[in-house]
Amino acid sequence: MSFDTIAIGHTVTGTPFSPTRETIREFCDASLDYNPLHWDDEYMKGHFGKTQFGGIIMHGMTNFGLITRMLTDWLYPLGGVHRRLETRWKAPVKPGDTIVPHATVTAKKETGKSRWAVLAVEVKNQHGVVVAQGEAMAEFPH
Template structure:
């Protein structure tokens, strides 16, 4: 399994340097091994995710990735790129709109929507799509790190 941001250098964007509209994306192709590893990590072995025969007989026609797996790609962005190391996840809302299947290439994007000086809170619009089709949307709130004084 390859981590979604493997080979991408972490970067911290301090609260004082953030701007409304600033965004970061990652692109990741979901594999069977991603889904299997996520099932093993979480204990969620729902057959819709891991049993090919069950997936083929479902309304989706195939296995699908865990919705929370797709959402977890947001954590990679928030923890490693925007704001990055030193940020603290406060809350997340999610709406799952369509399935993500093994082999799908997912583009996940976080966009700064609001900045609140008190507590250095940053609200970000979050989206995921496959081939231009929205598969997930939501909103995250994080505490961004303060710029160190010289």
């Protein structure tokens, strides 16, 4: 497969990930993000406006990392480079969930300097609920 053979509608699926309390805590340590949403069970017993999470939740940036890994794993062997990613968090992910990133090629463009693919990206949980979605751009240099 190469840029020329990638069709609009081509899909890519990433590796499933099941966050645990330990992996969430490791992300706190790696990112220095110690928001109590991610580690404090007592704090998470409260209400946040109309929202009640019912326990700690995974960092949204973990979705970003899973999407990036999926794109890099797909692009690198094809000579492509992941250039841009924008995502929105749609639903919380809790320890015990299993999430999987997906991408679909929505557009291709060739410029004088390079070749580009645009992908719709999303992460779904084990119930098929979209927990993150957005758009990515990949470059396939000449």
